Amino acid sequence: MPPEREEDEFLPRRELLEQIDTAIEAGDAARLNELLEPMHAADIADIIERLDASGRRDFLALYSGEIDGEILSEIDESIREEVLEQLPPEVLAEAVREMDSDDVVDLVEDLDEPERAEILAALDDSDRAAVQQSLTYPEYSAGRLMQSEVVTAPEHWTVGDMIDFLRAEEWLPEQFYHVILVDPRRHPVGYVQLGRMLASRRDVTLNELSEESFRTISAYADEGDVAYAFNQYHLISAPVVDKDDRLVGVITIDDAMSVLDEEHEEDILRLAGVGEESAITDTVIETLRQRLPWLMVNLVTAIVASLVIAVFETTIQQIVALAVLMPIVASMGGNAGTQTLTVAVRALATKSLTGGNVWRVVKREAAVGVLNGLAFAVVMGVVAWIWFDGMSLAAVIGIAMIINLAIAALAGILIPLTLEKLGADPALASGTFVTTVTDVVGFFAFLGLASAVLL
């Protein structure tokens, strides 16, 4: 049975995108509106991101009146300021008033004071207070991630009380999945799934329906830890409390999912030595600014490795085969080290490498390193023997391979563990350290052994 739909069913059709481009080029605002009308805000935001800066200006000249809170909160940070500057003040004010407090926080936290004040001025007093409260918590904390719009109930209420309250209440969050039970001092004491409430008689008290999985999140918790908790415990929403354990807001799983996505993005970009703020919308200059520093670090480490080679210049002059073979030893070490460090960084990020199993994993990696070394010592020994017809050269490269792959494994696991212990991000710097170690050890072991044995 073949799939019924196209492979990329979740992306806007190509023709649609072309029609949109045509409408922008023609300056046809009516046509553009008509094409974008049925689209989800997230897809409209993607279209804005895919344009270049001048295309974006043209687009906004036609469409800026239609930008609402939903679209605005979907637009990527990298181009948000650019878009904000082009919005008419009344459109911006209206959009901001529609947004949940967490989205407003996300919007204003990176803005400078005058722009921030302008946006806050558009809000109702109570919304502004909620946003300002959120901004008192540290960056990347649960307090910044939460929304202050929460549905609560006193713990003694019945299902009937709750239903009557909800039916009478004018204002409710656009989406909510639990009611949080609070005591008189606003400490959360439980939470009730709406499904269980709907399935219960009116006289049942909410307390009886409270979920076992109930847990609160500190407003100071790191957002990465929050995402971990949602993923680990299958939470859909969770109450956020201040340092006195009083309810200050709620985090919902869609926000946790975005954080998980961003954290992964950061990990993968950091491992590759790319600034984690990198975005597909960046200009040439922004891209250069992110990448040059890491290439500079790499240049320094490459020069260090070359200094090792320089020590053995006379050896190389006598046996030029060494120059041919030495990159192989270094390259194998670098790759094996990267394998180990990636597994280690990932395991640290998912909290699956902890006190309990560190020693076992280190032993495993060391064993794998030695066995890899033995395997490639044999393979490369044979290759070198055939290629250069020298048994001693084959032995030298074989032993160097064992040494370098064993060291690569140890560096690959110990360097990220050490960085984590020191409070640094292992994804950020491990790669450079590990390949420096494997280059230096690789060249030194191979050329040093060759000098000792072959000359």
Added chain:
Amino acid sequence: MPPEREEDEFLPRRELLEQIDTAIEAGDAARLNELLEPMHAADIADIIERLDASGRRDFLALYSGEIDGEILSEIDESIREEVLEQLPPEVLAEAVREMDSDDVVDLVEDLDEPERAEILAALDDSDRAAVQQSLTYPEYSAGRLMQSEVVTAPEHWTVGDMIDFLRAEEWLPEQFYHVILVDPRRHPVGYVQLGRMLASRRDVTLNELSEESFRTISAYADEGDVAYAFNQYHLISAPVVDKDDRLVGVITIDDAMSVLDEEHEEDILRLAGVGEESAITDTVIETLRQRLPWLMVNLVTAIVASLVIAVFETTIQQIVALAVLMPIVASMGGNAGTQTLTVAVRALATKSLTGGNVWRVVKREAAVGVLNGLAFAVVMGVVAWIWFDGMSLAAVIGIAMIINLAIAALAGILIPLTLEKLGADPALASGTFVTTVTDVVGFFAFLGLASAVLL
């Protein structure tokens, strides 16, 4: 204001883990039960994963009677078969009966026929039929991910009808957040958030409350695309339909979040040339089996690069400084190429690099490559000039650097794009291709120019 709780508030305390170890070693089942009783199933599963194989046997000898459906569905695939084998048949049967159909599918899909049949035999007829239905959909499809337990209502029902139905219904899913409206032929026509239902009077029809964001997912859709849709459109749950657009199940966001997490894991491990099934619980042999093939591929490409060096053996013999400097050119190319390819692979995975902006991104990367090349040509030219006191050598390494960094940028973007076009996973093979290109081009440009200019 300092955070009130410990940094890793979501991990079990270290002392608790030590007490658990002690109880296992002492063979004290009562103590172990007492310690694990308050813990979440996901944390118990993590404890089982962190033990080594013999520790796991000891643990299960004491605790296997307590393993329930929740714990079982949390246990990582890599050790699941091992755990299943040690469970008493009646415990396994009871655990399986407790599980939602999607968790049973996840459990049995990788099992061999006799084990699978044994587990299916434990289910009620209707549950077994649901699981078998799921298994008819392709691996990694929405059909495998969905659960068949769904709360539906005819579209003409009122809020009152629905509440009466839910109060009377004996069986309901443990968690549900929406009611799916279906027509008489079971085509989903809308869905209603429970919160909106609770806030509405009994005589309001459900149709009026249906969400605008309503969308269905094909049972044949790739699970990665499903995760994308949940993340992109902030879905909490979504109905799954067969090829006749009939409702067959529902996917909830916690499952989509797990898929997103796994896809990231695969991407990051594939980029590093580590088998994507790699797990922290793997033995030395399993780890070797995943990593050796990629190191073998790397060895072949390293030998190819060495063949290029071998062409210039006589040049190196005359100017041994070339042997010292050549790894720098190759290393810078490799790093710059990896930066570009990581950004490209990530952008492809998040569907942010598509028809609309490919050409612009390729141009940007080429410009960045040339500018990086110019910058490091100057830096490295100066270093080489000072180090080896040769202006021609400085010019040669500078020009080689420009060539290699420009090629690195083009390879870094074009190779993943081509692999994606061909239907291959760009994360899997791009790295090897790109570094092969940068090694070969780096050595060839540098040594070739040196032969032409310096001899």
